[in-house]
Amino acid sequence: MASIPLNRNGTTLAQRPTNHGFTLIEVMVAIALMAVMAAVSWRGIDALVRAQSYTQRQATEQSVLQTSMMQWQNDLEHMSNILALTPMDWDGKVFRITRESTRIHPTDAPSVVVVAWSDRLVNDQKYWLRWQSAPIASRAQWRQAWAAAQLWSQGQGGSTQGQEIALLPIIQWQLYYARGGHWSNPLSSTEKPDTGPPSFNDQNENDQDNQQPQASQYTAPNALFALPDGIRLQIDLASGQAFSGPLTRDWLVPTFGMTR
Template sequence: MQRPGRRGHGFTLIEVMVAVALLALVTAVSWRGIDGMLRAQEFARRNADELAVVQTALAQWQTDLEQLASPVALTPLDWDGKVLRITRNSPRVRAQDTPALRVVAWSDRNVDGRRYWVRWQSGPLFGRTQWNEAWQAAQRWSQMPGTTSQLGQDIALLPITDWRLFYARDGRWSNPLSSDQTQAGSSRDGVDGTGSGDAAGYLAPASTFALPDAIRLQLDLAPGQALSGAISRDWLNPQLGMTRP
């Protein structure tokens, strides 16, 4: 017969060991749950950051095209199969600021063994001489990886495997290199340094650049990101193509 007061004594060693084992099991299960939750949060944060970079890069691309400038005798747009150079209006902080232009270039570059979509831009430009220097600097930048210039700065945006451009003219998409680029001759850089192979016609007061009706960008994003594979972005010319006078 059990003596009275037996229940007042402490736990046995076996009971303590069982309790400790159960506590360890509960702790392990809880930690796995917390670790899984933290991993999920980190994955979601990383994906959100990568998607934000994609959206920001495409928004910048759209803005550069929407701010295209078309001053007489300055090439607003040129694609040579490697780099797209754009003459765009420079944003003004204050309404009384002097209007200025910028040269922007989009290309690709190998960065630490990965191919990136990159953007270069000049500082504000206030004359044809400054514009011409920046225009040529953008071309050199695209041809010589690692080239730095005091005229502009670049930034690597998205890891890609390839990128392509198409121009829409007369209701059909085509390779830009097979399309007419300017009102007067080719827009390829000539020996005269003006950005045109036909300087006399290019500098004529009536010369204009025949902008395409639309531009289609196709990016093949590198695998292993939140967003990978092929994506495209279309820009529609608000003037629906500038016709030759």
């Protein structure tokens, strides 16, 4: 029988323990692979974050656009029919509307507010803005708010008498009226509203008239007119948004076609 060689400690050569570790090259390769995987994962996470941010921005801008158009529609739908007051007026700079005020409680007394739509530069960008007065309870207060809305559109302090909000970045906007089946520039209209007995509270009107602000000379030659059959809003949205370019919104008076 052949003898098995022994070590000095009495163990055979086959029983010698072996310790296998990573070489320097293997460690460097592993580190390089981990770095590549980390870079790929980071780019994937960054793309997801960017996509989420872009989606949120688009959703926000779409919500602002929809809310603005709904508010525009709502202002026209709730236009006041009090004959003693001008229901609306467009002078090329500001579109003013006399509309019914929203009642917080059903028992609240009816009132109106003056709403104005105009544009203004905000941080070198033109914005479409909306202004609204406080609730009005007399014709004298309405005259004050009506003049304040025009002054506000010209940046002359009307914001202190109402609340404004910047809505959409735009390039320009324009209104057209429908009369007799044709769209035309409102400033070319020569129609006047029907007159009727005042139905608004005129208490202390003379005293309050003396306190109303004086509007500047920026007034259309035919500021008073009969309600048109419809109003067309053409607004050119600024670039760099979720929605940009021209946008058209038409509105017809509720009684359109009833007497035809």
